[in-house]
Amino acid sequence: MNPPPEPVPPHQPVAVRAALEAMATRFEILLYGEQPSALRAAAEEALAEVERLEARLSFYRPDSEITRLNQHGATGPVRLLPEVWTLLHRAVSLARATGGAFDITVAPLMEAWGFTGGPGHRPDPATLQAARERVGVQHLELNRPDWSARFLRPGMRIDLGGIGKGYAIEQAVEILRDAGITSALLHGGTSTAFGLGTPPDAEAWQVAIDPPPELRQPQAPPLAVVSLRDCALSVSAVWGKAFTDEEGHHGHVIDPRTGRPASDAVLAAVVTRSPTDADALSTALLVLGEPGLEQLSRLWPDLRGIVLSRREGNWHIRTHGLEPHPAYQTIVKSL
Numbered sequence: 001m002n003p004p005p006e007p008v009p010p011h012q013p014v015a016v017r018a019a020l021e022a023m024a025t026r027f028e029i030l031l032y033g034e035q036p037s038a039l040r041a042a043a044e045e046a047l048a049e050v051e052r053l054e055a056r057l058s059f060y061r062p063d064s065e066i067t068r069l070n071q072h073g074a075t076g077p078v079r080l081l082p083e084v085w086t087l088l089h090r091a092v093s094l095a096r097a098t099g100g101a102f103d104i105t106v107a108p109l110m111e112a113w114g115f116t117g118g119p120g121h122r123p124d125p126a127t128l129q130a131a132r133e134r135v136g137v138q139h140l141e142l143n144r145p146d147w148s149a150r151f152l153r154p155g156m157r158i159d160l161g162g163i164g165k166g167y168a169i170e171q172a173v174e175i176l177r178d179a180g181i182t183s184a185l186l187h188g189g190t191s192t193a194f195g196l197g198t199p200p201d202a203e204a205w206q207v208a209i210d211p212p213p214e215l216r217q218p219q220a221p222p223l224a225v226v227s228l229r230d231c232a233l234s235v236s237a238v239w240g241k242a243f244t245d246e247e248g249h250h251g252h253v254i255d256p257r258t259g260r261p262a263s264d265a266v267l268a269a270v271v272t273r274s275p276t277d278a279d280a281l282s283t284a285l286l287v288l289g290e291p292g293l294e295q296l297s298r299l300w301p302d303l304r305g306i307v308l309s310r311r312e313g314n315w316h317i318r319t320h321g322l323e324p325h326p327a328y329q330t331i332v333k334s335l
Contacts, residue, residue, distance in 0.1 A: 013200045018043035022054045023165055025189030032183040032200055042179035046172035053168045056084055059159045069149055070157040077148035085147040090276065091163055095137040097299055098284035101292065103256035107157035108134040113261065115252040120243040132259040165192045166234060166279025191235050194275050195228030204229040209269050213239055221325040224306060226271055234278035236286040237267040255287045264289025264309065271304040271322065290318040
């Protein structure tokens with residue numbers, strides 16, 4: 001009698017990594033599967049989509065759709081590519097849902113505060129007031145029949161910096177799905193990430209949220225570790241591009257309603273199904289502060305989030321559906 005055949009071990013998934021510098025940050029993709037060549041081709045196609053969208057959506061590229069609208073939108077309707085028009089329409093809906101805490105027409109305020117291509121500076125009162133009068137999606141007119149947009153006030157400009165990375169990741173994920181990829185992690189500058197499916201031998205992708213610089217002591221744990229399975233995480237914070245003057249620290253996220261840098265929170269993180277929504281909503285939550293977590297969770301039932309703030313020298317964390325690391329539990333307040 002012949003001995004039974006040896007069992008054939010299952011194929012071990014292989015990992016493929018790819019990266020691209022785009023939208024003033026670094027996009028990275030980690031994919032798992034059985035065919036390296038197919039994984040690599042899918043990753044390259046997904047990153048090519050990010051590059052294509054940067055050419056369409058960039059505030060800084062002279063030949064982008066957004067630059068063309070910013071240059072001519074105050075003199076009459078500007079016809080846009082349908083995908084760009086549709087993203088603007090979605091951004092306007094998000095602005096209205098957040099009460100103006102997120103607003104793509106914030107560009108004049110970003111310029112007034114010196115954050116467009118610079119580290120920032122305080123504007124004089126007249127400059128700030130003039131910029132505030134040019135901000136607000138109610139002054140942006142979108143016309144679906146001819147895919148056009150126009151500004152109702154001179155000097156208006158659009159900046160998709162608060163939503164563009166999330167949208168690029170969302171479109172890249174669709175490329176991966178169309179290619180049959182079922183296990184991948186994508187991120188843009190570590191501030192917006194999407195976990196597609198699950199990694200090998202795990203129930204979800206684990207992504208860490210770093211604490212602010214003041215809390216990053218040696219051996220300090222992450223603020224939280226977030227599980228992602230077919231959903232996105234986006235983090236907005238007041239550090240990074242910022243400046244300090246006699247009135248304190250000022251980050252580059254501007255509250256479109258007041259015209260001043262956001263000051264009600266230090267960090268805001270949002271988890272939801274759509275990377276586009278997550279990108280915009282983390283910006284809005286940083287502006288809204290702790291009360292915004294309850295407001296946004298009513299409108300997005302799947303939303304999970306964290307808001308970290310500092311008042312009178314004391315740290316505060318408010319959470320909804322996410323658990324901070326135990327080291328920070330003493331400053332946590334849940335919805």
